[in-house]
Amino acid sequence: MLKRTLPDEANTFQEFSSCANVLRILALSVEYSMMQANQKLKSNSEIITNFSRALLAELQHDMSxxxxxxxxxxxxxVIYDA
Incomplete structure (x- = not known):
């Protein structure tokens, strides 16, 4: 597994996806808001990401x-759509 930050340039890591030693390219989204991370993920094929922080965005304990x-x-x- 190759872990990288979501790239600014689309498909920056695409060449690695065909490498026999790489099973998945996992992009970390911690630097971005959920909206920014979704946009970057949509523009990069062959990348998966962990959106645990984004999943919980704007959820508060005092909400109904x-x-x-x-x-x-x-x-x-929104995450699924990305």
């Missing part, structure tokens, strides 16, 4: 159950 569920479902949809 309905508000929490709605925001979480929206976050899931």
């Amino acid at each position: 159950k309905e508000g929490f569920d709605c925001k979480l479902n929206n976050n899931i949809y």
